Amino acid sequence: MVPVTIAEPAVRSYILYSGILALKVLGMAALTARVRFRKKVFANEEDTKRSKGVVKYDDPDVERVRRAHLNDLENIPVFWVLGALYLTTGPSSELATWLFRVYTAGRVLHTIVYAVKPLPQPARGIAYGIPYLIKWYMGAQIISHFIGSL
Ligand SMILES: N[C@@H](CCC(=O)N[C@@H](CS)C(=O)NCC(=O)O)C(=O)O
DSSP: OOOOOTTSHHHHHHHHHHHHHHHHHHHHHHHHHHHHHHHTEESSHHHHTTTTOEEOSOOHHHHHHHHHHHHHHHHHHHHHHHHHHHHTTOOOHHHHHHHHHHHHHHHHHHHIIIIISOOOTTHHHHHHHHHHHHHHHHHHHHHHHHHTTO
């Protein structure tokens, strides 16, 4: 059994990048609110009163930010699970740190090219694909490490 302790640089790196990603997910709510107020487009009647906005469910800019938020929710919790389990396989600290770092950078870039400053494809596909492959790699490492130990 590989000991997973806070003294391990890879564990500290996981905690750091997990925290950054959690704040990044929270930031999506602020980004959505910013676009809603800029466009005066809201989801509920009571939200429209102070800013004289309208209820609208198909504003393209709001929907874009909402899709980016949803995409985070489809991906980042999976990283938390796989990243934590990956640490139990005894990876090199350097490799684990780079995987967590690149993953985090990819997810931040995904939001930028999707919702902040939309860029033509394949910008979003790449920003999505690299973190996606990192998760598959960590998942495969977990399975290959533990499959023989049952
Ligand atoms: N739920 C996603 C699954 C596939 C995915 O996440 N694709 C990436 C790269 S093209 C993406 O940014 N999709 C846009 C989105 O989720 O709104 C979708 O419907 O597209």
